[in-house]
Amino acid sequence: MSESPSILVAGAGLAGLVAATELHEAGVSVRVWEARDRVGGRCWSPAVGPNDVRLDLGASWHWEAHERVRTLAERLGIERVRQHEPGVAVQEWARDDPVDHFEWPEAPPPSWRLVGGAQALHERLAAALPDAALRLRHRLRALQRAGGQVQATAQTPEGPQDASVDAVVLALPPRLAAHALQFDPALPDALASALRDTTTWMSPSAKAAVVYDRPFWREQGLAGRVRSAVGPVHDWHDAVTPDGHAALVGFMHPPGPDSPTPSDPGTRDAALVRQLVHCFGEAADSPIGIATADWRHDTATTPPTGPKPGPHTPPDPAPVLRRAQWEGRLHVAAAETAADHPGYLDGAIEAGRRAASALT
């Protein structure tokens, strides 16, 4: 390493921004290239409805064991809200049959959301980096080892952009890295196949958020929780904000590369409202905002070949993913590489910290 190493982090998700923050705090000059026009990666909390309620269309919850999320949120001054569970839940078996009700919670482990949405973590981390450090709409395409340096090339709206850096942290989903990046020299077979074979947690899913002017389900003693065998959402949750904005957020269809979700927004929104009216009655007929995200077709999460088919379980990362390559100049640091809670927000923080500490 030179005396003032310059490190490129590819990806402004949680792993990348944690790595960049720790490198910057250690006095290392760091640059972040992010493919999208926003930070957050699989955490996306757009403002929905006329009151701009920020709702999670990507990651939302953390649990007791996810200590890294709790302490990072605390450090960044982001409040947590306990997931609302009590009340009666709805079971929808078929579109034309009356719904059933059951007592909720059965015994769910306590979980928390972040006030302002999970993307608030990224926004606060990015805001504390030097202005020039973060480059949006920079999609890394190629890495070439050249002497003691790594040549990186990004695709940007202004054309290709090159940088020569001491080391690179790849903080994008491993499977996407295997499909989208060119490596010269080629990566060792064991790493290349581990990248290809690692599932990207939750990439086969889609989410919907619906905002109302009041939480009518709570007024009826309902938990806001729905389990559905028919969809379009198979699992609705209460997402009322601490300042009282009423919202429901849910996962569309059981996760799977091909499970049907209407792509036309009008048809999709109508199907969501129809389902909510079936589950909660006419009070659900007039939402004031609807938003959806389909991660299966998101090219900054999922390669064009689609999500890796397989069981809906968090990844079990091969240890080779945590081993630096190119004599310490190339590190992989997505949530999927973590030893602890791989695939989760907590794993993303662990992975980002591991890469940063190897480079300082």
Ligand SMILES: Cc1cc2nc3c(=O)[nH]c(=O)nc-3n(C[C@H](O)[C@H](O)[C@H](O)COP(=O)(O)OP(=O)(O)OC[C@H]3O[C@@H](n4cnc5c(N)ncnc54)[C@H](O)[C@@H]3O)c2cc1C
């Ligand atoms: C629908 C859904 C629900 C989830 N729910 C939860 C939950 O409740 N709790 C939980 O703990 N986890 C949840 N997760 C998982 C959680 O989102 C991830 O663990 C975490 O966000 C991963 O962070 P990351 O930084 O590793 O990757 P990402 O967030 O995927 O960030 C990677 C970044 O790299 C960028 N990028 C991609 N390609 C390039 C390129 N070529 N060049 C430059 N940049 C690039 C992307 O745009 C992105 O910003 C959920 C995920 C989804 C999709």
